[in-house]
Amino acid sequence: MGLPVRSFDAVIVGAGGAGLRAALQLSEAGLKVAVLSKVFPTRSHTVAAQGGISASLGNSQEDNWLWHMYDTVKGSDWLGDQDAIEYMCRMAPRVVIELEHFGMPFDRLDNGKIYQRPFGGHTQEFGARPVQRACAAADRTGHAMLHTLYQRNVRARTQFFVEWMALDLVRDADGDVVGVVALEMETGECMILQSRATLLATGGAGRIFASSTNAFINTGDGLGMCARAGIPLEDMEFWQFHPTGVAGAGVLITEGVRGEGGYLLNANGERFMERYAPTVKDLASRDVVSRAMAVEIYEGRGCGPNKDHVLLKLDHLGPEVINHRLPGIREIAIRFGGVDPVKDPIPVVPTCHYMMGGIPTNINGQVVAPLGTSPDEVVPGLWAMGECACVSVHGANRLGTNSLLDLVVFGKAAGDHAIEWLKANPVQKPLPASAGDLSLSRLARLDNQTGGESVTDVGRDMRNIIQRHAGVFRTGEVLAEGVSKIREVAERVKHTGIKDKSKVFNTARIEALELDNLIEVAMSTLIAANTRTESRGAHARDDFPDRDDANWMKHSLYYSEDQRVEFKPVRLKPLTVDSIPPKARVY
């Protein structure tokens, strides 16, 4: 073995909203807590969340948690677990007020209460009319949350390991998680962080797509760690998309551009939305526009040398409208698309935004898997929360402003639950003799590989396959072809090589290790999507256009070791109220 070991009560991987919220709970309880992060905590991807955090405070309009729960269940297209959704919506007012007391600078009403704005999908009285439920701090809610939680953690003496990358879980012979192996970038050396409680909060994995709004750090590290440790991944076929990201970059062009009269063109110069939505054309809903764009690209009418995007034309609006009514769009197009939209159309593609699936957990954040007789048996010593987890509150489709809520509610719940667990399990279990072997063998493979393919090339092929075969346009044929292609890429990932074998801040080595995680996510996405023969929420199949509750109201569980998919039932029974029965999801 030989790796250095340090011991903690709790080790948290990831320092975004979920990781910091859990860390705060544990540190304030007087426990010895280590938080590992690849980047400085306040540079976690939570900073990119602008919209707000939903809670039925009722500050501007009458509201209650049951309406919020209904909206979330409906938004999830009845794939969300109703116990978790009830818990989240009931806790929402409490966690938001807590953030306020921590000093988070929310926008306020004249009476001093938190201002709330409307957001898509959030309603009063079970869909009757929109409601103002989103609490925001200007357009930087995620940033404000992250800075607030970081400051509180510093005060609570949470110990941060910054620029450390967790590589693998350590499980003992009983299957209990007893710590993680992590790499310190500064030295390139590994260490075992032994812990009685290990919490994963590693965020999303949108970087499996060629076009994604996710930051470069979002490589699904926690999911890869679980997949390699024999823990299944849940509902990985469900990814949320935005229709107009700048091709090749992923930066979003607001829907306001089409609202002002911009429209989409294919390679033949045809305004193709007229065929898909004759009345509303380019103003059709997000999913309709995204799928039309994807069909045009898939059928060979995409633009550019690789026929991999369509064009968003707005030059006919004139510089006045573009500069005044669409501020910032011109800069974004010039910077990230290389075109000035006053003269030329912007290359755009449907762009991945959010991962609904993840590591399966219960409402305490404990990681669960069908180990013996129950579908939800606990993996002792392991929790997951935030975007990396699938608890599942978002089901097949997430409502805006529910992601920041998910982070704080389940970050806190996992922290609280781990505190009780640590009281009941005061003795640190010994590390198994094999601890660290898996990580060391992965590093040794990279160091000894000769003539391997570059990580950049293999990663690019993975992203292009996922974009084309696991994007918004899905059929049995598209998916099956994708599965066979991604399997070939997965083989190539095992033989990547890096030229630079140095240890200190070797980014090539880190990116190779990240690709090990991304490919697990990519495989699970395509195989789960190919298995689910229905359309539900964000998973829309042309060959199975309807939701099929009789056969498919169930969660998928993908196992990396033999690439099989199993299923477990959706938890339709809430904690205290009646179940919300399925009906058509129309707005």
Place this chain on the structure above:
Amino acid sequence: MGESERVRWRCRRGMLELDLIFSRYFDAHFAAMSPERKEAFQSLLEYPDNDIWDWFNARTQCADAEVSPVVDDIIVFARTIQG
């Protein structure tokens, strides 16, 4: 090698927009920078993402005299990059 690689890693941000701008700017300019300029660039990377993004979009002005020339240079650079 180590120092330059450390800075390359710190171009990894919470916001995709900054990932794209910083990584391209680093690749194009970092190696040829003077030691003082490298220091200033690293100081810029210490600021919060949202502040940097506001400077890049001229919503606010960077008041740090060491850092603001780098901000100005990146604004010009970002205007000429290709997707």
